[in-house]
Amino acid sequence: MADPVSSFDVSRREFLEGTGAVALAAVAAVPALGADELPSVPHTAIQVTINGVKQKIDVEDRWTMVEMLRDGLGLTGTKIGCDRGECGACTVLLDGKPVYSCSNLAVWADGRSIQTVEGLAKGDKLDPLQQAFIDHDAPQCGFCTAGQLMSAKALLNNNPHPTADEVRAAMTGNICRCSNYNRYVEAVMSVSGARA
Amino acid sequence: MNTLKTVGISTTRIDTLQRVTGKAQYTNDVKLPGMLYAKILRSPHPHARIRSIDTSKALAMPGVKAVLTNENCKVIWGAGSIAGGVQYSDEIKKITKQHRYAFNNPVRFAGEPVAAVAAVNRHIAEEALLKIHVEYEPLPFVLDQEDAMKPDAPQIWPEGNLALSNRNEAVPMGQKRGNVQDAFAKSDQVFEDRFSTAFVHNAQMEPRSAVAHWEGDHLTLYTPTGGIANCRTDMARDLGIGQDKVRVISQYMGGNFGNKNQNQDADLIAAMLAKQTGAPVKLELSRKEDYIGMHGRWPTTQYYKVGVSKDGAIQGIQLRGYSGMGPYRKNSGAMAGVELYEVANVETSIHPVYTNKTVSGNFRGPEFPQGYFGMQSMTDEVCANLKMDPVDFVLKNMTRKPGGGAKYTDYSLEECVKRGASEFEWAKRWKKVPGSDPGAIKRGAGMSFMAFRSGLGRSDAVITVNAQGKYTVHVGVTDVGAGAKSTMWMIAAEELGVPLSQVDVMWGDTDHCPYSVGESGSRTTIMTGGAVVEAARDLKKQIAAKGMPAGTAMLTATVSANPRLPEGLVRSAFAAHYVEVEVDAELGRIKVLKYLAVHDCGRIINPLTAHGQIHGGVLMGIGMALHEDLIYDKRSGTALTAGYYGARVLTHRDAPKIDVIFIENDDGYGPYGAKSIGEAGKVPAVAAVGNAVANAIGHRMKDLPITRDKVIAVMA
Amino acid sequence: MKTFSNVNARDAKQAVALSQQARKDGKTPAFTGGGSDLLGMVKERIITPDVLVHLRGMKGFDQIEQRGGGLEIGGQVTLDTISHHPLIRSRYAVLAEAAETVATPQIRNVGTLAGNVSQRPWCWYYRNGFPCFKAGGNTCFSIAGENQFHAIFGGGPSFIVHPSDTAPALVALNATFKIAGPGGDRTVAASDFFVLPKQNAAHENILKDDEFLASVHLPAPRPGTRSTYHKIMDREAWTHAVVSAAIVLEMDHDICRSARIVLGGVAPVPWHVPGAEKLLVGQKITPELIAKVAEVSIAGANPLAKNAYKVPLTRNTVKRTLTELTGLTG
């Protein structure tokens, strides 16, 4: 159970001990608070593997996963379009399965692994899906794109050769208001074709 | 046409890589040291006088740094007041009577900002909102635009509910040509009908946010705006500071569709909070706030009277319309559609009306999709009554000349209509007898057409070249998603005659980019693209005269282009849309089976991105036709369906395949003959879907959206 | 969001104790499964819990086991698992199909069966913070307001419709629910779990403070059983049912031995229509009979000002579902 302490922010810094560049970036991204004596807020130290890097981080219990990723760790590739499970922009993979990071608490990721859009490319080498999204001009404004990628990634991990209807079903939890749906489906299908 | 090396060739966008790797920095991704978080308290009442606001408890909370209300922040948001369809300006500022402040008293719609808090984190800011005590005196309110015009309606402004123009005149918009009464008297048949369209929200994927940061008297504003130059001008004007004191940055933005050109109240509020606290402030709107706090498409009621002769020639059109503007006239409230027909006798009278609903403003073809729906539903119904084929009816009556003795720079509407009819196999899909499919599953087809402004106008561009032969194009675009950066990049490379790899683009920062009209009104490619062409030509001349620069020297071409069409010419983009639907009459379900959009957008600069623009517009149109509606509770005057779930925004599973045919012509104007494309896909789509439904079920659906309950009411 | 603390319950006993303890401390607890619904309500401050008792980690509650010829489904099993489970797909298709229609993959990956059944109403007045019966008030704003999605059966004083897709399927399957609480476990028939607003206007089921839905038992299907779920949505995915039908038929060749028809989206509880079922028993199913059954299934419907369309829609949905299930063409 979380026991409240004040100045949780300082303790979070101490918990960060990841080895990757991601973790270092995270330290720099932690917001500097004012001098106020802030009221204590329940918080919990969790261990979570993010894009392959195991990290310890102290999170407020009320933080959503996407708050942890964006504000706590500076992984801003994951977007918030609605914060209510209505749009899909925040989709990440939790133990390989797509979930809305706005509708899950960060504490619930304890002991689990999260993959975000930042974890798709291996160094400079893009994931085939990313390349296909580029080639097919899938993103327009790009705000839904990280979410579309993660849903597509989860699909292809389990079903490398989906039909177009299977692609639509797997990605139906990702709204694209630019409505470039035709392109998104084509892009995913092209990757599955390449693997066939 | 095929002498071009870059333009017209499918090209990967200059910035897609950033977008697929999560590296693109959108406004809410900006994080500055010591940054505070801001939240807005919004009125729960559609119309109320604020008797008092007590912010002391909020201010006393640890972590709260500032609270603004209309008592300590009197800044006027100019562009939110009555621009009435034109860009807000110094002139308008001088005469505007009906001001919209960042915080207003009385509040005039549920969702209007009442106070704003800056605190060390967003949770504390949110908690602080709950500690602000506001005493309201609720006032009578009116939601519907027609109700608001009744004599006993609650008055939202002392000047009445007919919205003022930017000259403070309360008169309906309209035109008069010939004599409609005579025309109706001479017509063989006269038809009258009423249509209505709902408030639909832009709902761009990125909810509004703004980061404001003062260094001395210098403001830096990160904000999603399609028009950084306009936004800067507006901010400077509202804050009463020089334009040189404002820098607007918008590197990436998550969609626009018309509600992000100019500054927004969120920008002003963030700037005022940052000033007050002496720290950078990030203001974030929730999706619901974005829906009710930012503008959407104006709802309309449209009354038509159309007279025709036996042979189907339209003799006269009369339109009386009402547009619900919300309590501020942020845009015109016009209705397009009547101009589509070559008719001698026309009389229109369109009333932009104040209501206590969320504010209306620009949304992808501001006055078009709803006006086209009404007008082309009306004519389709007339045509059905005459037992004519709609394609023949359109060919007979559609515009061939823009009127007033003018001519189109080029004309392809007939080609669009005919090509579409044949590729779509119209004759096979359209039901001669509407609703004639036996059984519950009924198919039918509908069509619509478009002639859409594609004017020229002012924009600036700067291109530099260094000794290494690297060209840098500076343009004030941000790329709302339509690919503007890439378009400018391609146009520059083409005109300079160099490969794309030698060209860079600087965008989205007023400190580094010259004026651009802003990405609204489908103007960027034409206007800013035109300026890029001019700048490239200028630079080539300089190189020819002086040679390439050496060492650290650079050559710079600065152009402020403002091309005009010769007198008597009108530039227009044309289209025809064809759609087949299947209606399940027992379950009320409507499914789009086939969709073909034929467009003349002039020359297509980048085929790779162009199709997506049409796809997106069409799908939004289908959503507007069948789903989207901001439904209000009549008694409380508050919105019930704000958000993607509530508005039933289309998902992957709802999106049919959209076929697109481009008819490419170079009319000799605009960069390489490019015409407007960003809005075009949506403009005729709503009408086409409505007509297809009518053909399938044999009932005209007159009120948008065409939801299940309405279908079942007439079918089951 | 409001501050709260999250506690992960190890087992049922501890979950109950944690909830009780919170109450003793003057705090408001809430059980949470996947949180896909709950967090939205907390963000909107429709509910304001101080302690979230998180049930996902409880040992043994995410299992599906064969028991007594039937199936025991832990309350923490996700909808995704249910929709793909081979035994559920083959023997209890109505449940697999219902689970598959819920929202989106992202929600089904975390959304639990118990959470789905226990979700609060999605009435737009309740969800927009109106102080209605469901929020502890004493009005239903839909009656004189926007009621196009509200109840046509069993309404009053509140006219919400039960939002769960799996609930009608579970009632149709004659499931029993195991409830964990301060007094230990208790078991009730699925149909007795849900209560009409007449009985309790503030809550949709019989759960008392500190009680939660622990698991669901499905009885062994009789030979010849076939079942299906048909959901009418206002877009092709990601919304609750406007109307739905969960139908289970026990067929002996072309004779119907027994039938269960339970409707969703039309009443404050999963709406069972025994009158319509009776018509089927012992009969050969024909298009004419189906039409009659569909007609009887809307007997007693009492629509509000804006939801009369739901009456023919319900009739037609029952007709379609039965037609598809029996392989007849209407």
Ligand SMILES: Cc1cc2nc3c(=O)[nH]c(=O)nc-3n(C[C@H](O)[C@H](O)[C@H](O)COP(=O)(O)OP(=O)(O)OC[C@H]3O[C@@H](n4cnc5c(N)ncnc54)[C@H](O)[C@@H]3O)c2cc1C
């Ligand atoms: C946009 C959107 C669309 C949706 N569409 C659908 C839909 O189409 N169909 C549908 O059925 N649902 C829908 N939902 C609702 C919901 O997300 C799912 O029903 C999901 O299955 C809920 O499960 P959960 O485990 O996440 O529940 P939680 O969010 O954890 O809990 C839901 C509610 O049940 C209570 N609760 C949780 N577990 C228990 C328990 N064991 N015992 C007692 N009470 C408990 C919680 O306190 C809370 O009130 C939708 C939600 C969203 C946001």
Ligand code: FES
């Ligand atoms: S931000 Fe999470 S679903 Fe929209």
Ligand code: FES
């Ligand atoms: S690309 Fe803009 S929302 Fe999908």
